[in-house]
Amino acid sequence: MIVGGSGVLGVLDLQGGVQEHLEHLRRVGVAARPVKSAAGLEGLAGLIIPGGESTCLSRLLRLFGLDEAIKRAYAAGLKLWGTCAGAILLASENVGETPFFGLIDIAVDRNAFGSQLDSFNREMLVSAVAKEPIPLTFIRAPKIVRAGESVQVLLQLDDYIAAAENERILVTVFHPELTPNLAFHRYFARKCGVLPVNGDGAALDPNWTPQSWMRFSHHV
């Protein structure tokens, strides 16, 4: 499946883990750009909605009509990936709250693990995405507590779903961009019809460090 357009992926650049995703896309060899406005969506094959605070992101998305622009681009073929807060925004149901985009048939329970002291790492095999087990980082993560019939579960853990997708949307409650794991970024690029230059590289990038994102930070 090849999508038309420039083969460029975008990362929603309003608040949160923007630079981390840009750095991972650079490492897998995909052209990418930060997106701050509706004009920035033009020609994108896919958009990552990063982790951050979902209330903050929802306010900023509404501010200049970016939410409506994303819905229009999605209707026209844009693929979406929500990590953590991004998954909360894409869900059709939020426990105790009004959904935001409501584009994928999942129910999400925010802060289901508790406070920062309950944030954790795990290593799991996600067979659709990588052959070997990959590290997963959960930070004040939500849980996906239900997935509809149109949704494939990619990773089930204990009493919750940690990764899922439908034909055009990927959601993960953990943060591949905070680990050396590039497999999820390659997986999303392929889902968008973009072939990563380093498509056959190892799932884990030994040269990645927790400070690698700083290449994209705007320090002066």
Place this chain on the structure above:
Amino acid sequence: MAENRYLLNAQLAQMLKGGVIMDVVNVQHAQIAQEAGAVAVMALERVPADIRKQGGVARMSDPGLVKAIKEAVTIPVMAKARIGHFVEAQILQALKIDYIDESEVLTPADEDCHIDKSKFEIPFVCGARNLGEALRRIAEGAAMIRTKGEAGTGDVVEAVRHMRTMNREIRQLASMPTEEIMSFAKSNGIPYELGLEVKKLGRLPVVNFAAGGIATPADAALMMQLGCDGVFVGSGIFKSADPVRRASAIVKATAFYNDPARLLEVSMDLGDPMAGQSVASLSGEDRLAGRGW
């Protein structure tokens, strides 16, 4: 603290980047802050402007208040412990908040030592006026840094000074041959290994927010353009005439800090900012930024 726990804590700060952390003194403020799009709230009994006015010893807030605020919002909750008061920090960790600010806004409990933050599971943010101070706090286990600024004044001049100082020292370090770093580290109170890391990265190795004296959307955008990763706003919101509008405007200005047309739009018709007090008019003992060692 295990290495992976420290990394998780530094990474929570990464998720706050581009956002605004707001001081709140009750549940209603906390809800206003969340509704406006704050990425976290700092729960405390008195904002710095009132601590300044009322004087006396400023301590950790009543944990009951912090707990009530924690239950009222879904965004991360931070609270302040006094410099060096590791038992206040133990209590806040037991309360399971999300971040502790070891803060010069409260009266220091120790005149020589900061908290050994590496003994805790919970993350800490600490204030710094310069690179040496920032790296000493990181060496002690801080997972996030902020400028000190001069809290409770509504005067951004000190925050600007601290950020410019840090930027200047980082540039100096980055351009130095390695053999000069030990001497620079010695005279600036910089832990050597962290000095080498800063030279390599060209910035602080953790997220760095602006704090102290930010009162307007323009102040927030100024600090962002100077290279901060996000901002804390203390007295600037709830001591202004219209906290709801101002909180929302500062959130927008922080996200669109590089876009003057949007900064113009969000800066209009906000009502009076906090009255404020110029830092230059403060006597030495009234300056909080000097606290910290």
